[in-house]
Amino acid sequence: MKKLITKKQVIIIIASVVFFLSFVFFAFYLLPKKEKNNIPQTIPETLPFEIKDRPQGGEIETALDNLAFSFTFSKEIDKNSVFVQINPDTEFEISFENNNKTLTIFPKNKWIYGENYEIKINLKSKEKDEIKEPILHKFKLNKPKNSPMDESQIGY
Amino acid sequence: MENYTIPKEIIDFLYNGCVGFFPEIFFPEEKKQPVVFYFGLNKEEFEDKIQKITNTQSVDSAIQTIRNWKIKSDRGEEVLSTIPLNIEELVEILEKGQEKHQKAREEGKKKAEEFLKAQEKKRLDPQKVKLTKEEIELTSPYPQAKVKLTREQQEIIERARRDPQKFTDELTERIIGKLGLNRENPLEIESARTVAQIFTLKALEVDPKAKEVVVDDSPFEILAVFANPENSIFASTIPDYDIRKQISVIVQEWSEILDRDATLAANWVNQATGVDWSPFFIPPQIRELKEVPEEQKGQPSTTGVSINLKSFLEQITSVQVLERQIRKVVIDEKKYNELTRTERAKLDEQIKKTASKISSMSSALGFLTRRKAPFLENTITEKKPGWLNIHLSAMGITPEPVARFLTQSLNFGSFSSPNILVSPIFNFAFDKIIQKLATTPKIRSVVSGLTTKLAEKTAAKVAATKIGGKLTAALAANVIPVAGQIISAIATALSIKDITIGIAKWIKENSDKLTYILAGFLVGGFALTGAPIFLVAGLGIAGFASRASIGIFIISTLGAIGSAVLASLLIPMLIVFIGIPILVVIILFIINSGAYVYPPSTTNPPGAPSGIIQSEYINLIKKADVDKIPNLTTTKEINYTIQITPKKGAVTIKSIENKYNITGGNNPNPIQSPDLSSYVGNTINPSQTLTISYKINVDPSHNNSIIEDIVIIVVTTSDGKDSTASTSYSIMIGSPPVDCPIPNGKITWWSYQPGDENGTRHGNNRYWGSYSCRSWPLPQSTGCYGPSDPSASDNKCFKETSKCSYYGYAIDVVGSNSVYAPMIGGKQLTWNCSYGFANGGGSAGYTYICSSGNYRLILTHMKNNAKTGTINSGEKIGELYPMPNAHLHIELAIGGQYVKPENYLCR
Missing domain, CATH: 2.60.40.640 (Immunoglobulin-like)
Incomplete structure (x- = not known):
């Protein structure tokens, strides 16, 4: 009798632990993944010189159908080394600011709302540091439907 | 040749002076601003002294020698020199300076404390606040506003009268509670108390039994005249339209700020008491100042006074011009010609020295007006005339730029209080200050004492030139005209000649009432050595208890601040205060000039506002x-x-x-x-x-x-x-030029500027008020909830994780309710407009987005029946959504990047 109870207890304990672990796994691993955008964020590592600031990726709600994207690096960019590709194929222009540390990409035409885009960037620093892998920036623009801004209590 | 040991104090004195005057040598990386004065010496004098004591031919060599002395001295080695006389002279300067500062510290602290005590006592004593018109004749001939009291209001006023102190405390607590102010921030708490005190004072002036009360007879009412450059009386006195227009621009700016701050103060009390007290805070006359005459509309008015002030600054930094002006002040041409050659040379030398000092001081002022303050790298102001900002800031109207400068310079830390901190003090104080000061014996005595002292000092200086027989008596016995002439000279430099004549005449007629103002001018403008006592007196003259507190702070911390820094702090601060008396005099002159009476009209109320006013009825x-x-x-x-x-x-x-x-x-x-x-x-x-x-x-x-x-x-x-x-x-x-979606619209809220948390700017602490940072992103639909600029650390949203450099880039514009497609940079554009999105689900109107080339114009708070498709500049798009504070919120992006709309529109 005692033995059976013990076995039962063991089974219950094991089941509880498995359940708990599953829950933890579900809660801490699966759930956040589900909450994230379907489109992966920009790949972060660009050693040996790194990105200090990059635009928001994923799904972006914006009123600007010609939204520009700026990438700021820790070192001065070698302008001649910059290679940018946008998929689907999109005409664009680039500019350099912030002592050539910031690269901005402007679409020549409007982005299409709801389209998945991927910007691929390859570049070197002025000191000829190379990035190990091209930067991938994926995004999709969504048209805003409502803005919470009311300003009705702002004094005039 | 005999060698003399140079005392360590002297080496330190010399070394610190070098550091102060030549920071670029000692701190090449830090871009520090040099000091203007050091122990009463200007740079030229200091250079002369160090060259003499080091027996070198160049300043560079002198500095190098002093550096070596310092190194030796710090090692404990003896430093020898062969020039004893200079050492003695320097010891004297040093000792005198230290003694003077010590004495001034003590006196200043005592006087500031007395002043504060007196202020505190008077604050809640209506008898001492209330003055009769006869005493000073500063009341307005404009009809007084009358407000009917409700029963609730009568009860509250009775409570306030029964126990003002208790009432103030309770009201302070209620304001803190209702507005959710931060108790740990003494500035916020002080703000609440200030508002409560202002309200209590106002309540004490009201007879609770009266059904109808006069709510305010602010001297500012009369400035309504000067909001209108077309006013015939104004025009007959100042024939030059441009000058009248400049004055009207100042007046309008003031009235807007007054109105804004009074509204804020009223809102606090309204929320705390649950009763509408707005009329008690916002006399309609102030509102009416807003009115811009039709003739003036459409004409650019943003240039303000910058041109004349620039020329003024240029003039007061010129030693030659100053010499001429000072000569005019101290002696008339005829008397000057009667002097012997030696006497004339000595007087000229004295005048030249004074001019040189004023010029140095003016150069410091130049730092401020050229948007850079000594020891502060941040921009003081954006695009607005710096001088005017300094005036206003010093007077408490525009707290941010100079307040920030003062607080940062004095290591107060950041200035993060609500705007109400300074402005209501001004709002209240300016209303009463002139009356108060003129009859407050303490201030009067301090000031007149100072005036006399200054007069004596000036006289003594002149007497020391051995031509005293001709000048001393005139100066000592007749301070007012002297000061009047100084003002006259400066007003001349300002090119407001017509006013100058009037002011000079008026000053003579009102000399007894003006003692304090003129002393203020002298203190602000000519107390060049920067002794703290003068500063505190200056603050007292300005009449702001809070600034007097700053004075106490300065005094109590003087000991901790190095002498070089001290000089640099005090001089610019004194300079800041120059502006007050000039403006006060001009304003008083304007107010008291009986000719300036705005003809009241019963059928056509002046200043009826343009645009939309919603009524609940x-x-x-x-x-x-x-x-x-x-x-x-x-x-x-x-x-x-x-x-x-x-x-x-x-x-x-x-x-x-x-x-x-x-x-x-x-x-x-x-x-x-x-x-x-x-x-x-x-x-x-x-x-x-x-x-x-x-x-x-x-x-x-x-x-x-x-x-x-x-x-x-x-x-x-x-x-x-x-x-x-x-x-x-x-x-x-036809096709009118439209450079603002609301033609002739006025910007009421500007784009965010890091550091300006109290101005009318989107996304600053004042903007959010009781809203939280995540109420909405700014600009809209950007996911940007805070500023990324490090200098925006005082912003309540700075800790947000989602931040951007273009945070708060937006303007709000008011005017008519029609919205037009604008030109940009004077260019006609063809826009393509489409419906964007709703705001607050439609409760705050709707947003339309117009595109033209790289431009994206986002227009918010419109009715949802606006025109879409192709619209040319100048064509009507739609109308504003009727909400209580109907306005157009504008965001602008160029090439997919948000920019400050005010740089392209509505200026």
Whole structure:
């Protein structure tokens, strides 16, 4: 009798632990993944010189159908080394600011709302540091439907 | 040759002076600003001294020698020199300076404490605050505003009168609680207390039994005259239109700021008591100052006083100009010519020295006005004339730039209090300050003592030149005219010659009342050595208890601040205060000049505001039979209708007025307003709508213009209250130039500027008020909830994780309710406009987005019936959404990047 109870207890304990672990796994691993955008964020590592600031990726709600994207690096960019590709194929222009540390990409035409885009960037620093892998920036623009801004209590 | 040991104190003194005057040598990386004075020596004098004591031929060599001395001295080695006389002289300077500072510290602290105590006592004593008109004649001839007291208001006033201190404490607590102020921030708590005290003081002036009370007779009311450069009396006194316009710009700016801050203060008390006290804080006269005459509309007014002030600054930094001015002040030409050659040379030398000092001081002022303050790398102001900002800031109106400068310089840390901290003090103080100061014996005695001291000092200096017999008596016995002449000289430099003559004359006539102002001027302008006592007295003259507190702070911490820093702090601060007396004198002159009486009108209230005023009692709709017509070759008739519908109960029309703003056109003929007086007295019952129709004529002189037809109606409600409503309707003739989506619109909230947390800027602490940072992103739909700029660390949203550099880039514009497609940079554009999104689900209107090339214009708080598709600059897009604070929120992006709209529109 005692033995059976013990076995039962063991089974219950094991089941509880498995359940708990599953829950933890579900809660801490699966759930956040589900909450994230379907489109992966920009790949972060660009050693040996790194990105200090990059635009928001994923799904972006914006009123600007010609939204520009700026990438700021820790070192001065070698302008001649910059290679940018946008998929689907999109005409664009680039500019350099912030002592050539910031690269901005402007679409020549409007982005299409709801389209998945991927910007691929390859570049070197002025000191000829190379990035190990091209930067991938994926995004999709969504048209805003409502803005919470009311300003009705702002004094005039 | 005998060697003398140089004392360590002297080496330190010399070394610190070098560091102060030549920071670029000692701190090449840090870009520190040099000091202007050091122990009363200017740079030139200091250079002379170090070259002599080091026996070197160049300043560089002298500095190098002193550096070596310092190194030796710090090692404990003896430093020898062969120049004993200079050492003695320097010891004297050092000792005198230290003694002077010590004495001044003690005296200043004592006086500031006394001043504060006296202020505190008087604050809650109505008898001491209240002055009769006869005492100082500063009341306005403008009709006083009257407000009827409700029972609730009477009860609250009675409570305030019963125990003012207790009432103030309770009200402070309620404000803190209701507004959720941060108890750990002494500035916020002080702000609440200030507002509560202002309210209590106002309550003490009110007779609770009176059914109708006069709420305010602010001297500012009279400035309404000066909001209008077309005013005939104004014009007859100052013939130059440009000068009148400059004055009116200042007046309008002040009135706006006063109105804004008074509104804020009123809101605090309203929230704390649950009763509307707005009229007690916002005298309608101040509101009326807002009115810009029709003739002036459409003309750029942003240049303000910058041109003249720039020239003023240029002049006061010129030693030659200063010499001339000072000579005029101290001796007239005839007397000067009577002097012997030696006497003249000595006087000239004395004058040159003084001019040199003033010039150095003015150069420091130049730092400030050129947007850079000593020891502060941040920009003082953006695009606005620095000098004016300094005036206003010093006076507490524009707290941010100089307040930040002062607080940072004094290591107060960041200045993060609500705007209310300074402004209501000003708002209240300026209302009463002039009256108070003139009759406050303490201040009077301090000031007149100072005046005498200064006069004696000046006289003594002149006497020391051995020509005293001719000048001392005149100076000592007759301070006022001297000061008057100084003001006169400066006003001349300001090129406001007509005012100068008037001021000089008026000063003579009112000399006894002006003692304190003139002393203030002297203290601010000519107490060059920067002794703290002068500063505190200056602050006292300015009349701000809070600034006196700063004074105490300065005094109590002087010991901790190095001498070089001290000089650099005090001098710019003193310079800041120069502005106050000049402006005060000009204002007083204006106020007291009996000629400046705005003719009050019963049928045409001056300053009836343009644009939309929502009333909770009536709905007001205005339409025309056309929106847009081509250019005319003959006269054309336009038909308008006004619909008035009561919202709550029957209303009776008390007054109704129509007026016109014309933007553009070629010298357009004025439009005859229809006579609507026959509708006055009409009662409109609920569910009824009164429709008024009328016609106006337009002609070819109105080609290429926008005509805004404004109606302002005052109704009396069934419970006896008056309620005002206003709306407008614009028609366009031809292709007028439109550089703002609301033609002639006025920017009320600007784009965020890191560091300016109290101005009217989107996304700053003042903007958010009781809203949280995540209430909405700024600009909209960007996911940007805070500023990324490190200098925005005082912003309450700085800790947000989602931040951007373009945070808060947006403007709010008010004016008419018609929204037009604008030009940008003077260029006509073809826009493509489309519906964007709703705001607050439609409760705050709707957003339309217009594209043209790289431009994206986002227009928010519009009605959802705006025009879409192709729209050319100058064409009407739609109308504003009718909300209580109806305005157009504008965001602008160029090439997919948000920019500050005010840099392209509505300026």
